[in-house]
Amino acid sequence: MQIRSKLILGLLLLLSGITLAIWLTVQLFILPQIEATEMKYRYMDLERVKQAIQRDLNRLQSFSLDWGIWDDTYHYVQTLNPEYTVSNLTGLKLDIIGADLFLISDGDGQILNTVLAGPATSELLASSKLLNQPRLSAEHPFNMVVNQGGTAILDTPAGPLLLAASPILPSNGEGRLRGTLFFGKFIDTGYRQQLVDRIRLPVEFKLAAAGDGGSKVLFLSDTESLAHGFIPLLNNPERELCLIIHRDRPFYQQVLRLMNYAIAIILGIGSLVALVAYGFLQLSLIKPILQLKHQAEVFGNDNRLYHFKPVRRHDELGQLSRSFYKMARKLEVSLGLLKTERQQFMDASLTDSLTSLKNRRYMEQYLETGMQSAETHSWLLMALDLDHFKRINDVHGHDVGDLVLQQIAGLLQELSRREDVLVRYGGEEFVIICKNIDEQIGCTIAERIRQQVARFHFGLEHAPFSMTCSIGFFTLPWAATRQSAHEWLAMFKVADLALYAAKHCGRNTWIGLKFIGEPPSSDYPQDARQVTQGLAENRLSSFSSLADGVSIRWP
Numbered sequence: 001m002q003i004r005s006k007l008i009l010g011l012l013l014l015l016s017g018i019t020l021a022i023w024l025t026v027q028l029f030i031l032p033q034i035e036a037t038e039m040k041y042r043y044m045d046l047e048r049v050k051q052a053i054q055r056d057l058n059r060l061q062s063f064s065l066d067w068g069i070w071d072d073t074y075h076y077v078q079t080l081n082p083e084y085t086v087s088n089l090t091g092l093k094l095d096i097i098g099a100d101l102f103l104i105s106d107g108d109g110q111i112l113n114t115v116l117a118g119p120a121t122s123e124l125l126a127s128s129k130l131l132n133q134p135r136l137s138a139e140h141p142f143n144m145v146v147n148q149g150g151t152a153i154l155d156t157p158a159g160p161l162l163l164a165a166s167p168i169l170p171s172n173g174e175g176r177l178r179g180t181l182f183f184g185k186f187i188d189t190g191y192r193q194q195l196v197d198r199i200r201l202p203v204e205f206k207l208a209a210a211g212d213g214g215s216k217v218l219f220l221s222d223t224e225s226l227a228h229g230f231i232p233l234l235n236n237p238e239r240e241l242c243l244i245i246h247r248d249r250p251f252y253q254q255v256l257r258l259m260n261y262a263i264a265i266i267l268g269i270g271s272l273v274a275l276v277a278y279g280f281l282q283l284s285l286i287k288p289i290l291q292l293k294h295q296a297e298v299f300g301n302d303n304r305l306y307h308f309k310p311v312r313r314h315d316e317l318g319q320l321s322r323s324f325y326k327m328a329r330k331l332e333v334s335l336g337l338l339k340t341e342r343q344q345f346m347d348a349s350l351t352d353s354l355t356s357l358k359n360r361r362y363m364e365q366y367l368e369t370g371m372q373s374a375e376t377h378s379w380l381l382m383a384l385d386l387d388h389f390k391r392i393n394d395v396h397g398h399d400v401g402d403l404v405l406q407q408i409a410g411l412l413q414e415l416s417r418r419e420d421v422l423v424r425y426g427g428e429e430f431v432i433i434c435k436n437i438d439e440q441i442g443c444t445i446a447e448r449i450r451q452q453v454a455r456f457h458f459g460l461e462h463a464p465f466s467m468t469c470s471i472g473f474f475t476l477p478w479a480a481t482r483q484s485a486h487e488w489l490a491m492f493k494v495a496d497l498a499l500y501a502a503k504h505c506g507r508n509t510w511i512g513l514k515f516i517g518e519p520p521s522s523d524y525p526q527d528a529r530q531v532t533q534g535l536a537e538n539r540l541s542s543f544s545s546l547a548d549g550v551s552i553r554w555p
């Protein structure tokens with residue numbers, strides 16, 4: 001992966017990591033905390049509703065105790081004095097004191113007087129079927145709170161009824177119990193609305209099958225919660241008064257919204273910061289690294305330092321660049337030396353150390369590759385051998401023999417053209433390869449060399465001596481040549497055969513050969529017999545420095 005991609009990936013990971021950390025913190029720590037707090041508050045809401053209901057019951061009871069333990073009421077139950085009814089019960093505004101029902105029964109359960117808050121209450125009371133009989137029987141729900149007094153919530157067909165009862169006694173508390181006085185209040189829509197206004201909680205009521213009695217809080221979603229609380233019904237253990245509070249979850253929603261804002265802000269600002277950080281790192285880190293990498297690649301390709309400019313910085317990258325530059329410079333110098341030495345070694349391996357002419361290896365390479373020129377029309381291979389060279393060694397010594405070889409090499413260089421290739425083939429045998437020379441010029445060159453060698457003063461200056469040479473050459477049109485090493489060697493062999501024929505004819509002689517007409521595509525003469533056969537069949541023609549009438553003797 002490219003370093004730039006790694007940087008981008010790193011910055012993205014950092015950004016994602018921060019976002020994830022915030023998300024996890026909110027999800028794992030903040031939201032559960034809020035949920036626990038919300039749950040606590042929902043239980044408290046239920047408690048508030050229960051307390052409000054209890055307060056209403058208490059209020060009813062305080063009224064019932066006020067009215068029940070009162071001499072007037074006591075006497076009324078005893079005497080049924082209509083004045084009591086007129087002065088106390090007529091115009092009793094039950095709704096002002098928060099009650100629907102006022103009822104007095106005597107000790108036998110006989111209902112002596114009933115006051116209702118209004119027609120709606122009378123309907124409710126009728127449908128509650130509580131007062132179908134004029135006498136409160138022993139099983140009547142009211143009787144459960146009779147005598148001792150107290151409060152209860154009753155299950156009735158018209159809905160739950162808050163009921164408070166008081167024994168009817170004289171105010172001094174002495175005297176026989178005369179009956180019971182009741183205040184009641186139906187839990188209807190009016191009561192619910194009034195409760196909601198009072199405690200500011202959206203409570204609903206419902207009669208439900210009795211459960212384990214415990215309150216329950218449910219989170220329906222991120223936006224809604226549902227709380228259930230239960231109050232037992234005195235007359236029906238099968239059912240309970242269920243308080244329902246269905247509320248939204250403003251804090252939870254707010255935190256979620258804040259988290260989303262925070263993530264959006266972090267992503268937005270983080271992206272900007274990441275962009276700036278990327279630009280900064282790109283300039284301060286990536287660009288110099290890439291520059292260094294490019295320069296290293298360029299250096300690796302051509303081993304030259306001319307493109308290399310050390311990064312001008314004072315930090316580690318600058319030091320690295322300068323170190324690399326120093327190392328590369330040393331390497332460049334070493335490679336240059338190595339190249340020169342290699343070239344010198346190559347040249348030495350292709351050069352004859354004694355005469356400084358090209359050697360046999362060079363000739364083979366040249367014949368294979370160097371001759372392939374479009375400008376070549378014909379060429380000539382000339383083999384030259386000093387006559388009786390062995391005697392020089394024998395008479396004058398090896399050093400003089402070496403000197404003679406150097407002298408003949410110099411002489412041949414003087415007599416050759418710049419483009420001719422001069423080779424010391426081995427021992428005292430030399431080869432001259434000339435391009436675009438036909439047999440006539442070949443004869444002229446051979447004769448000139450023969451004469452110049454014969455005239456030259458070989459050996460040491462104070463004891464010079466003469467020498468002769470023998471020459472054989474072979475010339476061929478360029479189009480007839482085939483450029484394989486094998487073919488070139490076969491053609492060189494023809495020149496060599498001519499050279500040996502020159503030796504055989506008495507030395508200090510040159511002999512040349514060429515094909516008459518179209519040269520054969522292969523099968524050059526391999527030995528003297530094949531040469532004489534070619535000459536006899538007029539496939540070959542020969543030239544020589546022999547006097548007219550003297551024919552060539554092929555060995």
Ligand SMILES: Nc1nc2c(ncn2[C@@H]2O[C@H](COP(=O)(O)OP(=O)(O)OP(=O)(O)O)[C@@H](O)[C@H]2O)c(=O)[nH]1
Nearest residue numbers: 385386387388389390391393398399401402427428
């Ligand atoms: N000084 C010296 N002698 C060499 C060198 N290479 C070969 N020779 C000698 O050259 C001589 C060649 O002798 P031969 O092959 O008999 O030929 P030649 O004496 O020239 O006789 P022809 O070629 O038949 O005329 C041998 O004695 C070799 O030792 C060299 O590098 N230096």
